[in-house]
Amino acid sequence: GAVVSQHPSRVICKSGTSVKIECRSLDFQATTMFWYRQFPKKSLMLMATSNEGSKATYEQGVEKDKFLINHASLTLSTLTVTSAHPEDSSFYICSAPLAAQETQYFGPGTRLLVL
Amino acid sequence: KQEVTQIPAALSVPEGENLVLNCSFTDSAIYNLQWFRQDPGKGLTSLLLIQSSQREQTSGRLNASLDKSSGRSTLYIAASQPGDSATYLCAVSFNKFYFGSGTKLNVKP
Numbered sequence: 001g002a003v004v005s006q007h008p009s010r011v012i013c014k015s016g017t018s019v020k021i022e023c024r025s026l027d028f029q030a031t032t033m034f035w036y037r038q039f040p041k042k043s044l045m046l047m048a049t050s051n052e053g054s055k056a057t058y059e060q061g062v063e064k065d066k067f068l069i070n071h072a073s074l075t076l077s078t079l080t081v082t083s084a085h086p087e088d089s090s091f092y093i094c095s096a097p098l099a100a101q102e103t104q105y106f107g108p109g110t111r112l113l114v115l
Numbered sequence: 116k117q118e119v120t121q122i123p124a125a126l127s128v129p130e131g132e133n134l135v136l137n138c139s140f141t142d143s144a145i146y147n148l149q150w151f152r153q154d155p156g157k158g159l160t161s162l163l164l165i166q167s168s169q170r171e172q173t174s175g176r177l178n179a180s181l182d183k184s185s186g187r188s189t190l191y192i193a194a195s196q197p198g199d200s201a202t203y204l205c206a207v208s209f210n211k212f213y214f215g216s217g218t219k220l221n222v223k224p
Binding site (some may be wrong): 046 | 147149151156157158159160161164204206208211212213214215216217
């Protein structure tokens with residue numbers, strides 16, 4: 001099956017620094033990728049849709065200047081948490097569909113802890 | 116806005132039982148519905164995908180049904196095993212994915 005990877009799997013950073021998370025589709029091309037955030041014991045919340053060749057589409061309430069998304073190629077999307085604060089600590093997961101309206105394949109997630 | 120609800124929030128059963136997890140959604144305009152499994156601190160594993168034109172899908176001991184008109188889906192797990200213990204999430208797709216809050220399953224040996 002299709003594989004989506006994320007890097008890093010875990011990151012600890014100081015408040016005020018920026019953190020970049022990578023999402024890669026390893027064996028297929030993805031013109032669209034999705035970024036989610038998951039709080040402890042809660043479900044996934046869609047943050048934004050990453051579009052190759054155009055700007056990301058952010059969900060209501062998600063600060064686009066805080067969470068920068070760049071879809072650099074057909075296999076790579078990055079999420080940068082700028083000027084991270086402790087409340088940004090969370091589990092971030094990306095996904096990519098093989099094709100429109102098809103199965104979503106999820107990355108293993110990145111756990112961010114901001115001290 | 117699409118809202119997805121999963122009942123029950125938690126379920127604890129002895130090994131060997133057959134069980135049903137429920138998922139409901141408010142907007143029947145969907146492309147598909149997908150069931151996932153999430154182990155603690157891990158990402159998501161896709162279990163079953165049901166297209167909007169389909170009524171059910173089966174994989175091994177798992178069977179998922181979809182009634183789009185009533186906005187409901189069920190995940191049936193036959194002969195549950197301790198290894199089935201995880202959180203099960205359903206998600207509906209229509210351009211975007213909307214997730215339910217999950218059912219945390221514990222299968223006791």
